[in-house]
Structures are given as C-alpha cells and as structure tokens.
Amino acid sequence: MKILVIEDETELLGVIRQSLEKEHFLVEEASDFATAMRKIIAYDYSCILLDIMLPDGNGMDILKELKAMRKMDNVIIISAKDSLDDKVQGLNLGADDYLTKPFHMAELNARIRSVLRRKAFSGKNILELGNVKMDLDERTVSIKEGPVAFNRKELDVLTYFMLNHNRLVLKTALAEHVWGAYADEANDYEFLYSQIKNLRKKLNEHDSGLEIRAVYGIGYKMQVI
C-alpha cells in the first residue's frame, strides 16, 4: 500500500518514513506544495498524510483539489495548529482524520490503520489478531467465538495494541491515547499498569493467542504467540 507524506519538516518526514516502512508501507514524500500537487494528480495513494502549513501553499488547497478530482484517497491531516476551525474545515473538505503535532508514531500508525480499515471493509469494521475478533464500531470483543467483556479503558488499550501489534508502544503514547488531554501526570503510569495487568489476565484466561510484553520498562509490545 502506498502512502504519500506531505510534510516540509525533513526531520519529521524522515521519522515518519522510517516508521511507516517498518509497517511495510510504500512511502512517497513531498516536501512542498508543488511536488505534492504533482504527485496527487499523477498517482493514487491508499493514504495521504497532509501537513496544512507548507512553505509555498496551504494544505487545504490540496484537499480541495482531491475533492475536485473525486479521488477517494484517505487523508489524515497532521498539523501543528490545534485549532478547532482547521479541524472542522479539514474534515468538511473530505479529510478522514486530524492529528495534532507532536504525535507518537504509534498514534499515527493506529490512525492510519483505522482509516484504511474503515474504507476497506466499508460496512463491517472488524479487527482480527490471534484468536481475538474486535468489532470496532460495536466495540465488542470475542475470543474464540465467545464474547468477552472488557471495560471501556481496557478496550481502548486493547484496540491500540492490536492496531500497533509487533510495535513498541511507549507508555506515554498509550496514556495519551487512552486519556487524551488528561494525561499529564507521570503517576498515571501506575494506573496504566493495573489496566494492562487486568488485560493480560483476561487475554490469558480466554486463550487469546496474544501477549503483551513489557519492553525495557519504557513501553509494551503486543505479539501473537
């Protein structure tokens, strides 16, 4: 699957590219408005990561162009501006998601995965890994055909891990994803730890075929056993 990253900050572009290639995506880059326009006209992409503020143009115009060409590419806006107006405008112009910089690679990965998933199975939105089947719309989980109850936070954590399986998920990234704006205290990690303990127990009990491994004490990684 091909992904176009439109971003003028070369360092950030490099990091995104590295992270996406790990996920076996084909990555193309555009670091200015003109290149980006050329590429979106010439090719089709599974997903476009779009920085709104470009040195020679506004990312919103790229969105308009995509809409005018009736291209169905998935677009995730990545912007340094945490502004509601931009978000609303972007989503109205056909963007699928809006991610505010700075973000964790795991977060970006999860967003790309869920955007791709949403479009691919237009209708059913089911995530499968090991013996676990998760309905992302209904927010229900079944393991080996039997439904298993998870509380809200456990479900958020599980989803995040499944979208990022085989990847290192930093504690902070997880806390931020699950807690959103509320994550600003390091002792939230204790709480996170108790959630993960519960989750592990449930995954074990129901023979999910998944395990959450602690990595160096800085994060976790979900793997299929």
Next chain:
Amino acid sequence: MKLLNHTLLYLSVSLLGVLGIWAVVFYFFMLQEVKDTIDDGLTNYKMFIVHRAQGDTAMLNSDAFSDKNYSIKEIPATQAMQVLDTYKDTLIYQERLEQHKPVRLLTTAFVANEKYYELKIISAVINKADLIRKLFLALVALYGVMLASILVVNNLVLKKIWKPFHYLLAQLRNFRLGNTPVFKSARTSVKEFRELNDSLQSLLQRNSDTYLSQKQFNENASHELQTPLAISINKLELLAERGELTNEDAETVGEVIQALESLKRLNKALLLLSRIENQQFVEEQTVRFSEVFQKLTRDFSDMLHFREVKVELNEEGDFESIMNGDLAEILVMNLLKNAIVHNTAGGVVTVTIAGSWFSIENSGNPEPLDEEKMFDRFYKRSPQSSSTGLGLAIVKAITALYALSVNYEFHNSKHKFIILSNTMGRADRG
C-alpha cells in the same frame, strides 16, 4: 488626608500667624495715628485758647479743670522760660464719674498781658481695651471669612483644576498590561499635568511594548520547541524499537523519553495558557456545570477506582455560565484531577453545585496550600512532583477570562476550591 484639606490645614495655621502679627502692627499704627490726631487737636485748641486769653482775662483765672478741659495758672517767668510743649498720657480724676480717667495732657506756657501762664489742655483718649476687643472681633471675623472663601475656592476651582489628575488616576487604576487598548491622555492646560500625561504615556507604552514582546517570545518559543521535541521523541522511539540496545541503554533511552515527554507536556500547558490569555477560545455556549462534572467523573471512573477515591456529587442548584465548552471542561478537569491525585487512598472528593457557584473539596495533605503562590506558574508543593505546576495557573486564567472567581479554603484537613460567578459582567477580562 486629601490634598485639598492639606492646603487648608497649612493655610489656616499660617493665616493665623500672619493675621496675628498684622493685628499687633495694625494696633500700634492705629494707636500712633490716633495719638497724632489727638495731639494735633490739642495743638489747635492751644492756639485757640492762647488767642482768646489775650482778650478775655477772665479765662486766665481757671486753674482747675472743673467743667472745662483746660486749666491756666500763672507762673514765674523763669519757670515759664523752661516750659516746652509736652504731650503725655495721664490720669485725671473726674468728679462727675468719680473715677480716674485716662486722658491726653498738653502742657505749655504762654504770655498774656506781660504775665506768664502755664496752660494744660486735656483730651479724651481712645479706650485701648475697647480697641483691642473690637480689633480682635474683626480679626476673628476676617479669619473665618478667609477660611470659608479658601474652602469654597478650593472646592470649586481646585476640583476643576485637578480633574485631569483624577482622570489619569482612574485610567492607571484600570490599567492592565496587555489588556488595555490605549492609554488616553487627559486634556489639560496645566503644565505639570501635561508633563505627567507625557511621562505616563511613554512609561506605559514602553511597558506594554516590553510585555508584548516578552509574551510573543514565550509563545514563539513554545511553538518552535514543539517540532524538535516531537522529532527527538520519535527518533528515540524508533531507536528503542530497533531492539539492538542493551538493557542499560534502553533504560537510558526510556529516561530521556520521559524527560522529553514532561517537557512536551509543559510546553503544551504553556501554549494553552497563552491561548487562554490571548482569548483564542472564541466560541461560547451555555455550560451547565452539573453536566461537565457528570461527564468528567465518568471519564475519571477507572482512575477513581484505581486510586480508591470516591466522588460525591451534590447538586443543590444548577450553575450555568456562558463560556467556551472546552475551557469549562479544562477548568473542571484540572480541579478534579488535583483533588483525585492529591488525595489519600480511601479518600473522598465532595463536589457541590449551587445556583451561582460550585466547590470541590478533598481530603489529602494535612497542610494547607500557600494561598499567595498557589496560582503562580510552576508552583509545586514538592519539587519532586512530576506535575507541570501549571494546573492552577490555568484554572486562574480561565476564571479571569470569564469573570469567575476562584477561592481556596482549608479546614479540618480538607482542601476546598470554590468557583463562583461575579455578576458584575465581564469588564474585568484578563
């Protein structure tokens, strides 16, 4: 004491002195003038008598004053030669009044029919005690009238003259850095006030400029820090993920990531603060705080469970406020989170919502917070705390934006924050 009364006080004291000295001088001048006039009268009278005595010899035999005001008595020539005109104050016994009366006495000598006579003439003099009494009364009246007129002039004229001063003062009182549009100078023809005008204007302009550039610098710094911070964190993430690190290295990487994360949080909070202060949250709606609390207690439910803290929500009224919905949530979230995080296991957070206020009370540290500094940026109870120290500063900024006030109380080892609405409107923004 008002300036007006100060001048009045000094004037009244100094006027008293000036008028006192003037009264003494005036008294002696007056006395001298009266004496001179009387002496002139006596001299004229002497000429008249001497002239008449030349013809009327009967007059020459009246050597007692009796009913007249002169006496003539014959004296030897040798004695007469030595007599000079002398005026003096003396007492004369008056039979009619049966008492001594002060008089002015002229003693002189003259020649009539080749005989020498001594002539004494008296004249009534001014009653000094009477003069002093009258003068004193007049002075008291003058003093009173002067004070009254100064008071009137001060009140009417000075008030008008000082008007620009009070105008400037009022402007200064309402002046808030970065929050007052323009300083309007007062219109005045008084030189001192014009100078004050100019000095104030340039002072405030300088301060505003400094403030603005400082603020802009802070914002830009926060903004510019975001990307390098994110890139550093992301690169370290990738490094850790590569899995080629020894455990020790990985731990170091983890520590660096955590340090960068707290920097990122700090930066975010600072940006939020400047956005609040710059009034960049434009959209407003009617916020019902009971709804906000219900939502946030739901969001925090797992955390509450984990920390074994209970939230008691008492809805006595329905506090509503017109404000930005996100900010209302941030306000409540910061207070609620503080109450949960700084609580003890098994503790309680008591939330009370009334008609025009709500309060959040929690058990926790048995020492009260420092009320002077608690709303300062980077205020932390313990330096080891991983919090940004900006939570309460954000609370303060939000309440200031919407003319709410935040109060802190501490009793029975419970910390209590009360948010109440000021019904004065939003004149106090910022």
